[in-house]
Amino acid sequence: MFNPPTHNQSDKVNLRDDRVVSFIKQMVREKYGPSMSEDNLTKEAEMLYEMFTENLVSYFEPYVSEEANNRLNDLIKKSTDKNTVLAFLMESVDNFEQKIVQVLVDFRNSYLKDKNV
Secondary structure, three states: OOOOOOEOOOOOEOOOOHHHHHHHHHHHHHHHOOOOOHHHHHHHHHHHHHHHHHOHHHHHHHHOOHHHHHHHHHHHHHOOOHHHHHHHHHHHOOOHHHHHHHHHHHHHHHHHHOOOO
16 A cells, blocks of 8 residues: 655655655556656656645545635645655645555546546
8 A cells, every 4th residue: 555755854745755656657657658758657656746736725625614715725825845745745635645646546547547648
């Protein structure tokens, strides 16, 4: 099962989680098959990883309280640092691990169904 990024000693969140990257690479292989070059696989996976992380706020916004949503909006206005935003979401969303697994599964299903990607 996926484990979300964790706080390290400096209380920062490591957004780049190799398990997520591996999951995304597996999605790309599933969609395009083994004939895709490693270079194209890496490029596609990086693009999808960026897309996924850029959309984390919209994925999790429905799960935060109104008060937390107001703080989240303030945070976004002050900082575009993904690590800071992810740390806030991890603290504000109940059952974050379960929800992020579902978000990844939904992201995968959408990607595999989309003929234009």
